[in-house]
Amino acid sequence: MATRRRFLKGAAALGFAPAIASAQGTGAGRVVVIGGGFGGATAARTLKALEPRLDVILVERDAVYTSCPYSNGVLAAVREISQQQFRYDGLKRAGVTIAQTSATAVDASARTVTLADGDRLSWDRLVISPGIDINWTVLPGYDEAAARKMPHAWKAGAQTVLLRQQLQAMDDGGLVVMSAPANPYRCPPGPYERACLIAYWMKIWKPKSKLLLLDAKDAFSKQRLFQNARAREYPGMVEWVPLSKGGAVTSVDPATLTFFTDFGRHKAAVANVIPPQKAGAIAALAGVADRTGWCPVEPVAFESTLRPGIHVLGDAAVMGAMPKSAFAANAQAKVCAAAIVDLLAGRTPVDPTLINTCYSLVAPDYGISVAGVYRPDKGVLAEVPGAGGVSPLDVVGGYRGQEALYADSWFRTITAETFG
Amino acid sequence: MRLWLLPVLACALAQAGAPARAADAPPGASSCTGCHARTTIADSVIPRIAGRKADVIATAMVAYRSGAWPSSVMGRIAKGFDDRQTAAIAAWFAVQPE
Numbered sequence: 001m002a003t004r005r006r007f008l009k010g011a012a013a014l015g016f017a018p019a020i021a022s023a024q025g026t027g028a029g030r031v032v033v034i035g036g037g038f039g040g041a042t043a044a045r046t047l048k049a050l051e052p053r054l055d056v057i058l059v060e061r062d063a064v065y066t067s068c069p070y071s072n073g074v075l076a077a078v079r080e081i082s083q084q085q086f087r088y089d090g091l092k093r094a095g096v097t098i099a100q101t102s103a104t105a106v107d108a109s110a111r112t113v114t115l116a117d118g119d120r121l122s123w124d125r126l127v128i129s130p131g132i133d134i135n136w137t138v139l140p141g142y143d144e145a146a147a148r149k150m151p152h153a154w155k156a157g158a159q160t161v162l163l164r165q166q167l168q169a170m171d172d173g174g175l176v177v178m179s180a181p182a183n184p185y186r187c188p189p190g191p192y193e194r195a196c197l198i199a200y201w202m203k204i205w206k207p208k209s210k211l212l213l214l215d216a217k218d219a220f221s222k223q224r225l226f227q228n229a230r231a232r233e234y235p236g237m238v239e240w241v242p243l244s245k246g247g248a249v250t251s252v253d254p255a256t257l258t259f260f261t262d263f264g265r266h267k268a269a270v271a272n273v274i275p276p277q278k279a280g281a282i283a284a285l286a287g288v289a290d291r292t293g294w295c296p297v298e299p300v301a302f303e304s305t306l307r308p309g310i311h312v313l314g315d316a317a318v319m320g321a322m323p324k325s326a327f328a329a330n331a332q333a334k335v336c337a338a339a340i341v342d343l344l345a346g347r348t349p350v351d352p353t354l355i356n357t358c359y360s361l362v363a364p365d366y367g368i369s370v371a372g373v374y375r376p377d378k379g380v381l382a383e384v385p386g387a388g389g390v391s392p393l394d395v396v397g398g399y400r401g402q403e404a405l406y407a408d409s410w411f412r413t414i415t416a417e418t419f420g
Numbered sequence: 421m422r423l424w425l426l427p428v429l430a431c432a433l434a435q436a437g438a439p440a441r442a443a444d445a446p447p448g449a450s451s452c453t454g455c456h457a458r459t460t461i462a463d464s465v466i467p468r469i470a471g472r473k474a475d476v477i478a479t480a481m482v483a484y485r486s487g488a489w490p491s492s493v494m495g496r497i498a499k500g501f502d503d504r505q506t507a508a509i510a511a512w513f514a515v516q517p518e
């Protein structure tokens with residue numbers, strides 16, 4: 001009885017009819033979306049645009065979203081953190097109900113989401129796009145307190161600002177040490193873009209400084225392009241230590257800003273740990289994450305293979321060959337929204353095709369990209385053979401500058417499509 | 421009837437800055453709008469394609485695919501679509517609000 005009262009109160013508090021009356025009432029149904037990032041906000045907006053009769057509720061913890069894409073430019077002092085920030089007014093204008101709070105539990109069989117204050121929302125379909133959480137249990141020495149000394153800056157916001165402040169306070173000649181994790185993780189080319197942009201900044205402001213990138217891999221996205229650019233733009237400034245040369249970090253000591261590997265130790269003036277990650281915590285609570293920490297989904301509507309009725313998007317999901325990027329999360333969200341509209345109307349969604357493109361900046365006027373086209377094949381999203389690939393290695397004239405301009409237009413386009 | 425309704429719909433969608441109407445969109449089309457904006461993006465250097473003639477879009481895609489037209493990224497993307505898929509996407513963009 002008490003539960004039921006809370007339940008009704010929750011629905012009323014958010015300003016819609018009692019949750020329990022969902023689908024049957026309007027004939028269109030209710031979709032709750034957890035997480036207002038590139039995946040979730042795009043899904044909520046697209047659902048409402050495709051089927052205005054749908055009740056669409058976006059549950060997002062923060063009032064302001066801080067975008068990771070382009071946040072490496074904040075570290076290089078070519079952008080301000082405010083340029084990374086987006087509010088949810090555009091979604092409200094589009095008719096999406098915003099519940100600014102955390103989702104704390106999901107009941108897949110009762111089809112409800114519990115919010116931080118104990119209120120509950122019912123749904124006909126649930127979309128979860130919670131991004132990543134840091135996996136604090138796997139790198140000895142690296143916990144939440146350590147992240148205040150050795151920031152990850154892999155969730156943009158206060159961490160990004162902290163790392164930038166540390167860089168600016170560093171003495172000229174200081175050593176910046178970064179560590180990159182094994183796959184899979186958010187934004188495969190991100191660590192290399194970051195290393196280059198920090199080097200770009202050091203070249204101007206701390207010309208005696210150097211950067212060491214300890215990597216738990218031997219190969220990475222756009223590798224030759226990055227390596228050529230590094231050699232040309234930042235000769236002698238950036239050293240990359242791959243797995244086979246002792247790059248895997250086995251523990252860190254936040255008190256002395258030291259990284260330990262099987263081959264030795266590296267003491268930093270500024271330390272940036274890009275740690276191992278997993279799907280945002282709500283995914284495990286909802287029962288859609290498996291033992292790897294990520295969420296398996298089918299490749300058409302991105303419905304969980306563990307919990308029917310729940311769709312998982314973006315970084316949290318295992319999307320076959322598609323990388324964990326904002327471009328991909330946005331593309332998946334549009335496909336998922338259309339599929340949910342079909343499913344609620346009793347239609348079978350058709351096999352989708354998706355595109356991903358990740359632009360990286362080696363310098364503010366030097367852009368490179370990797371693209372791919374994806375279709376379901378044997379139960380997973382597979383890369384379409386013959387399509388996609390990286391920017392050419394040898395180019396003339398203003399090619400890299402042009403790609404940097406395209407990258408900037410892309411960022412403004414995708415954030416406008418996502419947040420309005 | 422449908423044709424007469426289109427401009428009205430077009431206005432409504434443009435004002436809302438709505439994301440792509442993906443429901444009736446052929447496979448692949450909803451991914452294009454991540455770069456080719458539905459709304460006007462100030463100083464965007466990526467060309468608008470919504471509302472362009474279908475044969476103009478399809479011709480460009482085929483030329484990018486073969487390499488007859490130079491491109492930074494479109495060649496890599498266009499290679500993921502055959503003639504039929506390309507024609508469906510081109511036809512869909514042609515009726516989207518400009």
Ligand SMILES: Cc1cc2nc3c(=O)[nH]c(=O)nc-3n(C[C@H](O)[C@H](O)[C@H](O)COP(=O)(O)OP(=O)(O)OC[C@H]3O[C@@H](n4cnc5c(N)ncnc54)[C@H](O)[C@@H]3O)c2cc1C
Nearest residue numbers: 035037038039061068069102103130131314315325326327
């Ligand atoms: C440095 C860096 C650079 C990057 N550069 C690029 C780039 O150039 N291009 C690119 O395509 N991608 C880039 N990425 C990757 C991109 O940021 C992610 O892939 C993208 O944000 C994934 O979107 P998402 O919706 O899965 O998660 P997110 O965007 O992280 O959104 C998740 C949202 O869910 C909310 N949330 C989580 N749990 C709950 C809960 N329980 N209740 C309520 N709300 C919750 C969070 O507050 C957050 O707003 C970069 C990433 C980094 C770190």
